Amino acid sequence: MRQTTSPAPNSIEARDIAYQVHPVVDMRRYEAEGGLIIDRGEGIYVFDQTGKRYIEGLAGLWSVAVGFDEKRLADVAYAQMRKLPYYHSFNYKAHGPSVDLAEKLVQISPAHLTKVHFTSSGSEANDLVIKMIWYRSNALGQPARKKIIGRIKGYHGVTIAAGSVTGIPANHGSFDLPLDRMIHTLTPDYPRDHLPGEGEEQFSARMAEALEGLILAEGPETIAAMFGEPVMGAGGVIVPPKGYWAAIQAVLKKYDILLVADEVICGFGRTGKMFACETYGIVPDVMVVSKQISSSYMPLSAILMSDGFYNPIADESHRLGVFGHGYTASGHPVATAVGLENVKIIEERDLVGNAARLEASFLAGLKALESHELALWSRGVGLIGALELKPGAKPGQAGQAAQAALLDQGVIIRAIGDAICFCPPLIITEAQLTEMFAATRRALDTLAVSLLAEA
Incomplete structure (x- = not known):
């Protein structure tokens, strides 16, 4: 969630823009728009500065197996x-x-x-x-x-x-x-x-x-x-x-x-x-x-x-x-x-077994999204997968738009090219997978409406 208005002076958002150099960004764009400040974590969820909750659908950077608050x-x-x-x-x-x-x-x-x-x-x-x-x-x-x-x-x-x-x-x-x-x-x-x-x-x-x-x-x-x-x-x-x-x-x-x-x-x-x-x-x-x-x-x-x-x-x-x-x-x-x-x-906690047991549900959730008008095909194994989207006018445009729409729906994923990629914490439950994919469909529906309006 990038800044749409100027952040308050001396806020963490303003200080972030002023002092920190970030990886994997357009630095000038970051200076102009800022980024999303994550404040705390709880299980598979993270929360931003306003208290909004997000499913961390990429486990941070493909990495937080046990969730974000393991005492x-x-x-x-x-x-x-x-x-x-x-x-x-x-x-x-x-x-x-x-x-x-x-x-x-x-x-x-x-x-x-x-x-x-x-x-x-x-x-x-x-x-x-x-x-x-x-x-x-x-x-x-x-x-x-x-x-x-x-x-x-x-x-x-x-x-x-x-x-x-x-x-x-x-x-x-x-x-x-x-x-x-x-x-x-x-x-x-x-x-x-x-x-x-x-x-x-x-x-x-x-x-x-x-x-x-x-x-x-x-x-x-x-x-x-x-x-x-x-x-x-x-x-x-x-x-x-x-x-x-x-x-x-x-x-x-x-x-x-x-x-x-x-x-x-x-x-x-x-x-x-x-x-x-x-x-x-x-x-x-x-x-x-x-x-x-x-x-x-x-x-x-x-x-x-x-x-x-x-x-x-x-x-x-x-x-x-x-x-x-x-x-x-x-x-x-x-x-x-x-x-x-x-x-x-x-x-x-048999988290390896949890990934194996949930694989069918995870892949089925991705497969079901193939029916969406914006989707092409899905792929995955265990608890890592992706949904390939129909490309926009420029390579990667559809993926970035979907990533932003998912953020609005409270799901953090990563767009790679025109694929939206999922890699949730290994502690995720079947109900939380359902929640994640329902939010993904809502995001794609919203994106489809906005693209139709633009056309």
Whole structure:
């Protein structure tokens, strides 16, 4: 909800406009119009400065699994603050919370992932994985193996290296990205890009053939790894078609190319399994998690790696005498304590099971919206999905208009292109799903009337 009139002098809205630089905005537009000030949270809802309540249909940024007022996480953070508010993991030191969370992650992740390194965000984690891939190639005596494959519309963060593997032009423009070591293969967007009469498995085979063609054109000996989200989030909630991940992994295995599964959005139950790698039969060399690891109550991410990935890096650090990398906040005791408690809550309350049980209702709610005159098709898995809208005069125009109409109806979602995307907290109930989709239909009805009036 942007400002329509000048905010009162010295109000939080005025001070926000005056002093704060925001991400992912048109800065000049923000200076002119301002933004929505969120004041507090309660379960799946957030409230603005006027007290208006919104269903947070994107769980913040795809991330607040346990809702916006979980007292257990606040209590754990406070207790850890009192005991040991900060310590690092440099120079042969450790502390209890990071050890406990690392052990827990190894216990619940795919069995071949045995080592954990903590960072503070998905971008940081993916950036470090890229450095580690290059380090590993050098350790193995393969200095030519430095190229990284991403996917068009894939998202892996905004740091220089991770932002280069990202395949979204808006994240590259005027930043001099991507780096020339990063190359991109096709998006597995079956509803949009399949050929006439082409089934999902045929489409997946064609995606694998395109990947192999790229590898051969670049030279297999120059390619170290491929990054992929099991379900593509910021690209518009693109769900892989049947056979996709099996076909892609076969190509990577053929050419001895590492696979990094970016589970920053999908991990900790979003697809109805603890990790989406389980949902799609993915066996990665590295798995990156963040967001729902702490429900974003604290900045936290983790890199889980196989022995085959870790051992050459460990050997190289021994040869050199040091692994010359580290962040001040890596494995922060408060963040890891909160992360451990958050994972316990997800397990104790069976929130992964809740996503699986509600999947049919969630997908049916999206499917029902396909009948709306403004809609094209829906897609999703677990509790993440999207409704594709008929495009307006400009790409993205319909999506932005629908996002604004939903805000008026008390639902916060995210428009990506002309898709409106949903990713509610994992604590959501069937009744709340019904409430969210009823509000969505009202928003689309209102938008349709306004578009008819304009015509």
